[in-house]
Amino acid sequence: MTKPLSVEQFLEKAKTQPIIDVRSPAEFERGHIVGAVNIPLFENHERAEVGTRYKKVGKESAFLLGLDIVGSKLSGFVKKANKIAPNREVLVHCWRGGMRSGSFATLLDSSGMKVSIMIGGYKAYRNFILDEFCKPLTIIVLGGKTGSGKTEVLYELEKQGEQILDLEDLANHKGSSFGMLGQAPQPMTEYFENMLYEKLSKLDTSRRIWIEDESKNVGCCNIPEGLWQQMRVANVVYIDVSKEIRISRLMNEYAQFSFEELKSSTDRIAKRLGGQQHKEALDALGKGDFSVGTDIALTYYDKAYLHGLSHREPSKIKSFEVNENNPVATAKRLIDEF
Incomplete structure (x- = not known):
């Protein structure tokens, strides 16, 4: 079972546990939590395809397309995660803390890893740190x-x-x-x-x-x-x-x-x-x-x-x-x- 954490709790855990960022490479390149490792659920073009399907056809169709894309990648995700977290404990996040991180975390949990996800995802992290700069x-x-x-x-x-x-x-x-x-x-x-x-x-x-x-x-x-x-x-x-x-x-x-x-x-x-x-x-x-x-x-x-x-x-x-x-x-x- 995956464990949801606030941004503060997530960052505290990150002092001793690795972070997996499952956003696309382009999102990761623009900005990421220092020390995080990118294992993208979707490559840049794949994310664009799913987004287009969502807008033109609907949520269900986009979800099924996403399943088709990631299906052949599942074992690779677990292998990469095992290399990053040999102690079998890992932190995972996506942009909003939604389907991407949830799906990835469920996969790793099924493989026997202890997984925590960040509530609100990277977007919440960004809001948090910008607020921190305002503190006296x-x-x-x-x-x-x-x-x-x-x-x-x-x-x-x-x-x-x-x-x-x-x-x-x-x-x-x-x-x-x-x-x-x-x-x-x-x-x-x-x-x-x-x-x-x-x-x-x-x-x-x-x-x-x-x-x-x-x-x-x-x-x-x-x-x-x-x-x-x-x-x-x-x-x-x-x-x-x-x-x-x-x-x-x-x-x-x-x-x-x-x-x-x-x-x-x-x-x-x-x-x-x-x-x-x-x-x-x-x-x-x-x-x-x-x-x-x-x-x-x-x-x-x-x-x-x-x-x-x-x-x-x-x-x-x-x-x-x-x-x-x-x-x-x-x-x-x-x-x-x-």
Whole structure:
């Protein structure tokens, strides 16, 4: 007999038991619970066929078509589940916690496995985690112009006992038009949010959490509204670093990329740079003069960052001057002073 669980109960069980997501591969790719394994009841085209039959003919006809499709797959489902759950206990869900997960769970139950299903399915899970982002958090936003070394400082804070959320790491993007260079492909926003919740769920929300200052979008990934609104009203520690140090750090980070890669990124901000500065930046990069090219790009990025900062409550912004490229020391000072 299968056991229905609330989202909270399901996620608690998931700490020790594997999750099988029986939705189609396309649904799974768009977003899934971190760590879940996809054993689709229907492939993408099969799900479309069943859906079309349901709309044009009716529920009973669609149900029979579904039986025809999955009939030859049943033994394969059980074999795959046994590999995923050698201890014979498993969690199963579909989109709404309906026929797909129910049928799959009944099959596994018949094979002797202990099966739990999520009430409301993946849709309920999504509603749950989006609500979780709205719960009050104690956030400190780590601000600073491009090249200030915020990410390095963030991880030094973690090493020294602080809690962090690295949005850029989860999004595979460093935030600027150059932010995708050297990164893996970005996840879809839905999966980005799921990964972010998974990270947040492991933190002690009674303690403060450090997060880098970001725009609403990190590349193509959107920060969940509940978290974004909290970031916008949180205290900001503005790391004030000289342009020389920032240029040096950015050169070390981006000089490894080809001219074509750097040109493509520079072209994306051409209108913001203006025609003359865009040309001068490309000329400098073409000559291997990364210092000049970086300096020109920072003219735009510094202005853009300060414009965004100006929309925050001034009393929430604390300036923190840094005179060296030493993330370890900077993190220690931040902990001591804040």
